[in-house]
Amino acid sequence: MRKASRLFEIIQLLRLAKRPVTAAMLAEALEVTVRSIYRDIAALQAMRVPIEGGRGIGYILRPGFDLPPLMFSIEEMEAIVLSLALVDRTGDAALKQAAKRVNQKIAGAVPAPLREAMEGKALYAWGTIAPSPEGLDLSLVRGAIRDERKLRLDYRDELGRGSQRTIRPIALIYYSQSSNIVAWCELREAIRNFRSDRVERCVEAEGFFKGEGDALRALWTSGWTQATAAVSAI
Known part of the structure; x- marks a missing residue:
């Protein structure tokens, strides 16, 4: 994962967390070393991202900081929901996990009315679910x-x-x-x-x-x- 993408992921994980997140937890989620997380946190703090905490106690994102809102219409949101549901029916395990993370990120960034449309469970992708291939990632x-x-x-x-x-x-x-x-x-x-x-x-x-x-x-x-x-x- 490129560093820019990893910094964004750290912000998202902290935004969605209900309690302090340790460097070890972030490192496991992003599949990097704890030392890399310490460097990334320092880089984000240098960019004035309001992350508080420290080693051993975990990190939180201070309330009030947010990324720019995602501006989708209701139909655009429904298209996203259905697309993610279709991804979940493939045999690609990594893409399925990525689809879940996309759901979480969008739910945390969009205004309340669009979040309700996203969580309404009114659109479904039906049919056969492809099995994950045994000899291939x-x-x-x-x-x-x-x-x-x-x-x-x-x-x-x-x-x-x-x-x-x-x-x-x-x-x-x-x-x-x-x-x-x-x-x-x-x-x-x-x-x-x-x-x-x-x-x-x-x-x-x-x-x-x-x-x-x-x-x-x-x-x-x-x-x-x-x-x-x-x-x-x-």
């Missing part, structure tokens, strides 16, 4: 897409045939039953889709594909246009 794939890092898969196709693939992941598609990794496959030298529930093992591979992601996504999406044109010509 989807957060690893998302990170590789962002960083343009290669991955190595132990993969088994629909006929049960196993193979090892080095891929350049460019997108993730979430379905109700599963999710698909869209990637350039170095074995096939082409864009391929890999079902997450058929991945038996996934690790980072040596090497990156920096600067190639956009071009590979353009190659992938160009296939959509060609397929649509072929159907229209029938």
